[in-house]
Amino acid sequence: MNEPQKEWINKSIITEINERNVMWTEQQNNPEREELREKFITKRHKIIKLIRETKKSYYKKEFDKYSGKPKKLWNLLNTLTNNKFKQRCAPPKLIVNSIEVTDPHEICNIFNNFFATIGPYLADEIPIQFHVNYTHALPKPLLQNLQMNSLEPCTEEEILNIINKLDSNSSVGLDGVSTKVF
Incomplete structure (x- = not known):
């Protein structure tokens, strides 16, 4: 008799499986x-x-044993799903x-250098007219409503409502x- 492989496999399951296997052999020997x-x-x-x-x-x-204990619950989930975190996160090679x-x-340094410099590089690729006058990038209907010729007074309550929604x-x-x- 085989010993249990998983925690949930018990003696009654093994006994039933062994009985089933005997029945299968018997049935194979007498297919009629x-x-x-x-x-x-x-x-x-x-x-x-x-x-x-x-x-x-x-x-x-x-x-149920780890209800209310998120860290232990995640450890359990990772164990049950056989999630193994790899020690190395860098790819084995990079061209x-x-x-x-x-x-x-060196691979990590290459990635670090790429991500540290990509922002300024992409910013330099934006056409100069957008740096000088951002309205070129805005849709026309939005431009028509952008006039701020006058500011109307507001109440303390309006300001508090805006702050509370932040x-x-x-x-x-x-x-x-x-x-x-x-």
Whole structure:
């Protein structure tokens, strides 16, 4: 008899599987006997149901055990799904300017350099008219409503409503002030 491979496999499942295997062998040796085939199919369905119920019960107990403990729950999920985090995150090789690079530190430096310089490079590629006059990039209907000839007075309540609608988890604006300060 084989020992359990998974935590949810128990002695009754193994016993049922062994009985089913004996029935299968018997049925294969006597293919003309329909009653053996039917007994085998019935046993097979019984084992499938037993395995499903046992697995369901096992996983429910495991999840209930870590209810309210997210870190342990994620560890459980990673264990159950066989998620293995790889030590190395760099690709094994990288080809840059027809040169193959295999040193992980050098590959990381190449990626770092690329992402550190791509922003200014792309900004330089934007046509100059957009730097000088951003209205070229705006749709025409929006331009017509952009006139700010006069500012109307507002109430303290309007300002408070606007502040209360701000997302406190958003990053700071151009002024460097966090919305949490407001």
